[in-house]
Amino acid sequence: MSDETTERGQTNGDGGAWAIIMAGGAGTRFWPASRRDRPKQLLPLAPGEDRSLLRATLERIAPVVPLERVLVVTSAALADATAAELPGLPRENILAEPTGRNTAPCVGWAAAHVRRRDPNGVMVVLPADHHIGAPDAYLSVLARSLDAARAGALVTVGIQPTRPETGYGYLELGELVADGVHRARRFVEKPNRQRAEQFLAAGRFLWNSGVFVFRADTILAAIETHLPGLGAQLRIYDQAAARGEESTVVSETYASLPSVSIDHGVMEKADEVLVVPGNFGWSDLGSWTTAWELTEHDDRGNAAPEDAVLVDAESCFVRAPQGKLVALLGVSDLMVVDTEDALLVMPRNRAQDVRAIVDALKARRDPRL
Amino acid sequence: MSDETTERGQTNGDGGAWAIIMAGGAGTRFWPASRRDRPKQLLPLAPGEDRSLLRATLERIAPVVPLERVLVVTSAALADATAAELPGLPRENILAEPTGRNTAPCVGWAAAHVRRRDPNGVMVVLPADHHIGAPDAYLSVLARSLDAARAGALVTVGIQPTRPETGYGYLELGELVADGVHRARRFVEKPNRQRAEQFLAAGRFLWNSGVFVFRADTILAAIETHLPGLGAQLRIYDQAAARGEESTVVSETYASLPSVSIDHGVMEKADEVLVVPGNFGWSDLGSWTTAWELTEHDDRGNAAPEDAVLVDAESCFVRAPQGKLVALLGVSDLMVVDTEDALLVMPRNRAQDVRAIVDALKARRDPRL
Numbered sequence: 001m002s003d004e005t006t007e008r009g010q011t012n013g014d015g016g017a018w019a020i021i022m023a024g025g026a027g028t029r030f031w032p033a034s035r036r037d038r039p040k041q042l043l044p045l046a047p048g049e050d051r052s053l054l055r056a057t058l059e060r061i062a063p064v065v066p067l068e069r070v071l072v073v074t075s076a077a078l079a080d081a082t083a084a085e086l087p088g089l090p091r092e093n094i095l096a097e098p099t100g101r102n103t104a105p106c107v108g109w110a111a112a113h114v115r116r117r118d119p120n121g122v123m124v125v126l127p128a129d130h131h132i133g134a135p136d137a138y139l140s141v142l143a144r145s146l147d148a149a150r151a152g153a154l155v156t157v158g159i160q161p162t163r164p165e166t167g168y169g170y171l172e173l174g175e176l177v178a179d180g181v182h183r184a185r186r187f188v189e190k191p192n193r194q195r196a197e198q199f200l201a202a203g204r205f206l207w208n209s210g211v212f213v214f215r216a217d218t219i220l221a222a223i224e225t226h227l228p229g230l231g232a233q234l235r236i237y238d239q240a241a242a243r244g245e246e247s248t249v250v251s252e253t254y255a256s257l258p259s260v261s262i263d264h265g266v267m268e269k270a271d272e273v274l275v276v277p278g279n280f281g282w283s284d285l286g287s288w289t290t291a292w293e294l295t296e297h298d299d300r301g302n303a304a305p306e307d308a309v310l311v312d313a314e315s316c317f318v319r320a321p322q323g324k325l326v327a328l329l330g331v332s333d334l335m336v337v338d339t340e341d342a343l344l345v346m347p348r349n350r351a352q353d354v355r356a357i358v359d360a361l362k363a364r365r366d367p368r369l
Numbered sequence: 370m371s372d373e374t375t376e377r378g379q380t381n382g383d384g385g386a387w388a389i390i391m392a393g394g395a396g397t398r399f400w401p402a403s404r405r406d407r408p409k410q411l412l413p414l415a416p417g418e419d420r421s422l423l424r425a426t427l428e429r430i431a432p433v434v435p436l437e438r439v440l441v442v443t444s445a446a447l448a449d450a451t452a453a454e455l456p457g458l459p460r461e462n463i464l465a466e467p468t469g470r471n472t473a474p475c476v477g478w479a480a481a482h483v484r485r486r487d488p489n490g491v492m493v494v495l496p497a498d499h500h501i502g503a504p505d506a507y508l509s510v511l512a513r514s515l516d517a518a519r520a521g522a523l524v525t526v527g528i529q530p531t532r533p534e535t536g537y538g539y540l541e542l543g544e545l546v547a548d549g550v551h552r553a554r555r556f557v558e559k560p561n562r563q564r565a566e567q568f569l570a571a572g573r574f575l576w577n578s579g580v581f582v583f584r585a586d587t588i589l590a591a592i593e594t595h596l597p598g599l600g601a602q603l604r605i606y607d608q609a610a611a612r613g614e615e616s617t618v619v620s621e622t623y624a625s626l627p628s629v630s631i632d633h634g635v636m637e638k639a640d641e642v643l644v645v646p647g648n649f650g651w652s653d654l655g656s657w658t659t660a661w662e663l664t665e666h667d668d669r670g671n672a673a674p675e676d677a678v679l680v681d682a683e684s685c686f687v688r689a690p691q692g693k694l695v696a697l698l699g700v701s702d703l704m705v706v707d708t709e710d711a712l713l714v715m716p717r718n719r720a721q722d723v724r725a726i727v728d729a730l731k732a733r734r735d736p737r738l
Binding site for chain 1: 400401676678680681689692693694695696697698699700703705707710711712713714715716718719722723725726729730735737
């Protein structure tokens, strides 16, 4: 615990580092492991890892941010499960959104909380459901980003691309402004395959990781400029908080906030954004295919529990509860995800379409959703 | 209960119909539903049927053979499970083989039992693990066969083939000797594809179903002629039974009996065998593919539990415990067999190779065998 902390959940307003973990996602692409009441971030989806993604996210930043300065933003429906997953976290550090309104309201509301408790606070915004293969490299990127942010910059962390990925937005690097810190030349929408290959070849395009670092007052000022409606509402939340009525006001008004991402709503419009390039084994764990890619394979490309029986099986992915034996015979490129009450079988190249199954379950009000 | 029965398990030796159900099989091709201690015949594998194959076999012949005259031959290891599956069957009607020695010793030993209890008894020999789609037609074939057998014939039931099957032996029909009863011209080994097609086209070749009908004394005489070693041993069992020592003598000597089928050892060598052709929706339920074929399909060829979610799935087979949701996405010709503790996934055309999985489990002494 940092000596800057005076009591549980309170700091002395010294401009310390805070973490905002965005943990409200639904993660339907990981059904049947993920469920409506137990989505992706609450599951141990990373290879060789028995902590949930959320808990791993929190514990990974512990050397930089003590628990008292971690805020977790999630949905009201997930607040209890989130609290149970993070037993050391003060309950008041869980911000429960009455309804999901994308990341700008989430970041803005969290920033308002930080500023109230620490007017000079600087905050690292982290998705709860990413995997980091090299935590030390990650922490040094965050440290560098925090330094830049303390000076008043809006900072985003960019990932060195390893493939011509068409599923992510990109950042184009501008000039170097400090050791390992660049100006962002521009944000680029998800490219097509050809452009993605050009980006990879050019070497100056990074993946937009969704990790942002800025002072609370900096991002709130930027919100006032670029999303003035949201800014005005956040001031109303501050006033309500001073009267002890924040949760009532939030529950009555949150749904009216603009549903926009912090990227589109603020970062892309800001005059200057800095980028800290990172190379720390990042993965957004976007689908079962990513899980297969990250898991160690046998010499025929299978990633399966040790006791699986694989006969003439190639490039398959198997996930099953402890004690459940899975046998594959004569199949290739197949994904088998088994749980106590539901089983999914699909080819690897259909992992993006798991939502179709979830939609079918929704339509028939199946409890195994 | 028949009025010929004087007390439980005893009859008055009037030459009644007996049934010998051969229930010692291992059925490894139905893993993971079938297990070493719960093989195929103890499972409800027939479509739309919640009785085990064994119980269905027994109940199907109830109109012709009362329970007291049904003998079930199984392995010592399966005797208790078999008794539990057939609660109405007198326990002394379960003959437990100390070790499997193919069907000739099994039929011979059962025939000795019948002859002791009913010297004029006529017996229907039935595999425990077949499916009969048209039970009434089946019973009338058995009635016709029993009539022929009472007169002293060795009778076999032949199945009208519906496809050029290469997995069964065939019988060639000879001249008609009575209504619906032919002489067997010859037994034919499993043919290759070309011969199987010729057999189908010729119209006078039937599948050898493994159902036989004969008087106990007739088959015992035939065994004395064609398998004299077995015949001598069966006489020793009769003498031991008279002293109340049969089970001891059987357990000491059964392993030394010749391991030969009743087809090869006796029927094929007999001077005359009669054939009763049948057409009663017979299936040997030889593999999961057969189970798929027999089950009703949806309009895309899938046979799956009602609550399965099938998205872009074609010609698939799904079997799972009650309450377990199976979702298939973008797969064809796939078989998914799920149980509480083991799951098998394979293409339909590999169903004959399930033994490879079972062998792997055996090799590593896996309890889920």
